[in-house]
Amino acid sequence: MVKKATQDRAYITSIGTVAAGRVSVNKAYKMYVGGAFVRSESGRYFQVEASAIAGSADPEVVNIPLGSRKDGRDAVLVAKNAHEPWAARTAYNRGQILYRLAEVLESRRSELTSSLTRAGSTAAEALSEVSASIDRAVYYAGFCDKISSLVASHNPVSGPHFGFTMPESMGVVAIVAPEEPALLGLVSTILPVIASGNTAVVIASRRDPRTAVVFCECLATSDLPGGVVNVLTGDASEIAPHLAKHREVNAIDTWSADDALRTLLEREGSGSVKRVRSHDGRACAALRDEDGQGLGFIEKFLEFKTVWHPVGI
Amino acid sequence: MKKDITKAGKAQLARTQKPSLDFGSAWEYAPSPESTDHVKLQAQYGLFIGGKWKAPKSKKYFATISPSTEQKLAEVADAGAADVDDAVKAARSAYDTYWKKMPGKERAKYIFRIARALQEKAREFAIVETMDGGKPIKESRDLDVPLAAAHFFYHGGWADKLDLAFHGRKVRPLGVAGQIIPWNFPLLMAAWKIAPALAGGNTVVLKPAETTPLSSLMLAQIIEEAELPPGVVNIVTGAGQTGAALASHKDVNKVAFTGSTEIGKLIQRNLAGSGKKLTLELGGKAANIVFADASIDQAVEGIINGIYFNQGHVCCAGSRLLVEESVHDLVVKKLRDRLSTLRVGDPLDKNTDVGAINSREQWERINELVAAGEAEGGERYTAPCKLPSKGFFIAPTFFTGVSMSSRIAREEIFGPVLSIMTFRTAEEAIEKANNTMYGLSAGVWTDKGAKIFWMAQRLKAGVIWGNTFNKFDPSSPFGGYKESGFGREGGRQGLSAYVEVL
Incomplete structure (x- = not known):
């Protein structure tokens, strides 16, 4: 939450305290757009507090960019431009990149875990969420080149024609990510979307945007082309309605929104016949277990293209 | 049934112009309406x-x-x-x-x-x-x-x-x-x-x-x-x-x-x-794309079927014809010839190719868009046929010289009106075909198999017909992008x- 001025004083007390020993280098948390880490064009920020961890050198409060409508539009532009080349890669190649992501997540296990604990998870919860996230990345890595085999069809039309139906990615998918689980929520909603060739503009958890940024650092070092996943921080209620209205956004996947925002997004999406998917809090919680993954998550963001050709000599 | 050759010959002479396509003009088509006698409609x-x-x-x-x-x-x-x-x-x-x-x-x-x-x-x-x-x-x-x-x-x-x-x-x-x-x-x-x-x-x-x-x-x-x-x-x-x-x-x-x-x-x-x-x-505004290497006569049949089938009242109608520039004149000539053979009139007649427009309202809307096509500089060709005096009929029509921005290239007409445009490369064809808010269907005509798949991968449409058009089957998914x-x-x-x- 944005801290009120009165609350801010609590942190001012530490000013003037001299650190014992080495002075640590604090990380600036930025949004991830087009493969680069950027601040909000608006220059605005919000602050997130951390539950203090004994012995941690991390600051108790960090500044997070408060994304704007313009940040949303910029992200859609790069996501749109990234779509064609990403979808044109072979499914095998997309799988290789997602597997690389799993490797990087594993290597950053401790950083991800401590980020989750800073946002309030217990150490055990954080560990199990990170493990589940890594396993889920492996799951979707291996799914990329299976999708078509599972959902495509040869159509036995009654006539001298050869006909088949194949899945294609929709294009740009806007995701209002679950508030929690912060990491597993991102992994579970982004990976099935990009596995088939979509690109994504994601509004990260407002509660724990730091973990989202650490996750983006994993994406940035996974050979994932810039622009395939773009993660904004800030208020979904501010950014998402503009994404729902945006003609270059083909689908919107809403995980954390109250009824009013969910209805607004569905309504704004109708102007361009957007594919709108809405989930409730129960669905967010279900992401934690085995039901939180599967073909259904991929299928919701596929178009089906049917091709006919005469057969003859 | 044997026909009186001399009578048919006279009828042919009576025409001011010999048609370019001769679909057996030695015979006059007698009206052949389906009998409605046993149809039981309630009042x-x-x-x-x-x-x-x-x-x-x-x-x-x-x-x-x-x-x-x-x-x-x-x-x-x-x-x-x-x-x-x-x-x-x-x-x-x-x-x-x-x-x-x-x-x-x-x-x-x-x-x-x-x-x-x-x-x-x-x-x-x-x-x-x-x-x-x-x-x-x-x-x-x-x-x-x-x-x-x-x-x-x-x-x-x-x-x-x-x-x-x-x-x-x-x-x-x-x-x-x-x-x-x-x-x-x-x-x-x-x-x-x-x-x-x-x-x-x-x-x-x-x-x-x-x-x-x-x-x-x-x-x-x-x-x-x-x-x-x-x-x-x-x-x-x-x-x-x-x-x-x-x-x-x-x-x-x-x-x-x-x-x-x-x-x-x-x-x-x-x-x-x-x-x-x-x-x-x-709705739809499907591109029907004809490459120079296509079998042109087959393509012309596909174009006719694509836009004049069901008076063009088809959401997936091939209403935008994209022709490779080098064969544009040939395709247009063949289309003109073919148009003159279409029989427009009594829908109950078994010989009728193009029936009645569904309602007066739709008839007015199509005519309005045809007028807009002319006003925006398109060159109109309408088949020279006699329309029944009663009922809502529109003769098959196409426009050449249509610009991508004109209404008849953008809006769904839902009538027997075709807009013809040209392209030079396959990339340009894709660009033009996808330059619409619609994405229901598309057609590709070429003799090269690899090109059909290349096009099919890039066309943003739910149904792609290669060397065919307007085919439907319950086992074949249909729907739009x-x-x-x-x-x-x-x-x-x-x-x-x-x-x-x-």
């Missing part, structure tokens, strides 16, 4: 609700006319909100009482019964479809009715195999489906909607278009005769307000709409936050519109 139709025919609570009726004669065929009920409410209640009760509990293999047999009855009454249906909607009898007889029966037959087979359709995942029906269909393929659209809904275990309230209600009402008679449990299928007639009452009814779980993009957006907007499932099959709607009809993929996969 007035009520609403089919809960297995019974009911007078509308609104007490209102409206006339449905034949667009080719402008004569009244029958009066149908104008269902108000209270009537729609009755229909939804009947559907809900049927769903709760027996339909959702009935094993799939039993449901299947009811759906097969409908398919069989349609086949048995095929001729009557074809005639009524043509009388009420204006489409040529050869199309209603050879396409609409057999394909409608095929849809019921196909989906009857799915009813007891739903657990196999989604990789072993269990499914459950959605509940009551509210379905709103257009006037261009009245019976076929009813079949596309009702068959998968019943197969999935849902009950149905269907609203046919106000200009073409008769075949849906005859389908209701079949459903009655097939002894479907009362309320499983309910048919309410009326115009837009009836449809709006149905789509917004609180106890409808799923809305399926086929029609204009404008109305589709309105429905999607109104359904926001309702939690109802929705599928939309909306972008603002042509979402969801598929037909095939395994189409089932997901009517079940929840657990």
Whole structure:
């Protein structure tokens, strides 16, 4: 939450305290757009507090960019431009990149875990969420080149024609990510979307945007082309309605929104016949277990293209 | 039958110009109208609700006319909100009482019964479809009715195999489906909607278009005769307000709409936050792309079929012809020649190629867009044919020299009007083809197989016809990209519109 001025004083007390020993280098948390880490064009920020961890050198409060409508539009532009080349890669190649992501997540296990604990998870919860996230990345890595085999069809039309139906990615998918689980929520909603060739503009958890940024650092070092996943921080209620209205956004996947925002997004999406998917809090919680993954998550963001050709000599 | 050569020869001489294409002008085509004698139309139709025919609570009726004669065929009920409410209640009760509990293999047999009855009454249906909607009898007889029966037959087979359709995942029906269909393929659209809904275990309230209600009402008679449990299928007639009452009814779980993009957006907007499932099959502005290496004569037949089939009242009509520049003049010449052989007139005549425009309203809209095409600098060619003095007819027309920005290149005309543009490279063809808010279908004509697949991968459309056009089959998913709607009809993929996969 944005801290009120009165609350801010609590942190001012530490000013003037001299650190014992080495002075640590604090990380600036930025949004991830087009493969680069950027601040909000608006220059605005919000602050997130951390539950203090004994012995941690991390600051108790960090500044997070408060994304704007313009940040949303910029992200859609790069996501749109990234779509064609990403979808044109072979499914095998997309799988290789997602597997690389799993490797990087594993290597950053401790950083991800401590980020989750800073946002309030217990150490055990954080560990199990990170493990589940890594396993889920492996799951979707291996799914990329299976999708078509599972959902495509040869159509036995009654006539001298050869006909088949194949899945294609929709294009740009806007995701209002679950508030929690912060990491597993991102992994579970982004990976099935990009596995088939979509690109994504994601509004990260407002509660724990730091973990989202650490996750983006994993994406940035996974050979994932810039622009395939773009993660904004800030208020979904501010950014998402503009994404729902945006003609270059083909689908919107809403995980954390109250009824009013969910209805607004569905309504704004109708102007361009957007594919709108809405989930409730129960669905967010279900992401934690085995039901939180599967073909259904991929299928919701596929178009089906049917091709006919005469057969003859 | 042997004809009098001299008489035919004289008729030929009488023509000011010898046609470039000679389709056997030694014979004059005598009128060959399908007899309507044994068609049994009632003077007035009520609403089919809960297995019974009911007078509308609104007490209102409206006339449905034949667009080719402008004569009244029958009066149908104008269902108000209270009537729609009755229909939804009947559907809900049927769903709760027996339909959702009935094993799939039993449901299947009811759906097969409908398919069989349609086949048995095929001729009557074809005639009524043509009388009420204006489409040529050869199309209603050879396409609409057999394909409608095929849809019921196909989906009857799915009813007891739903657990196999989604990789072993269990499914459950959605509940009551509210379905709103257009006037261009009245019976076929009813079949596309009702068959998968019943197969999935849902009950149905269907609203046919106000200009073409008769075949849906005859389908209701079949459903009655097939002894479907009362309320499983309910048919309410009326115009837009009836449809709006149905789509917004609180106890409808799923809305399926086929029609204009404008109305589709309105429905999607109104359904926001309702939690109802929705599928939309909306407008189109399909590119039909002809490469220089295509078999040009075959392509010309495909172009003709693509745009003049069903008077161009086809959401997937090939209304934008993109021709490779080097063969533009040749293709246009062949099109002109071919156009002069099309027979426009009495839809009931078995020789008729292009029938009547569905309504005066649509006739006016097409003429308005044709005028806009001329005003925006397109060069118009209209087939030199004599149109009947009564009824709504428009001679097949095409425009050359059309710019991408003109209305006839952007807007769905839904009539026998083709806009011709050119391209030089395959990349340019893709760019132009995809430069539209629509994405329902596209056609590609080339002799090179690799090029067809290259194009098919890049075209943003739900159905791609390679060296063919306007082909439909219940096993073949149909539906759009972008603002042509979402969801598929037909095939395994189409089932997901009517079940929840657990």
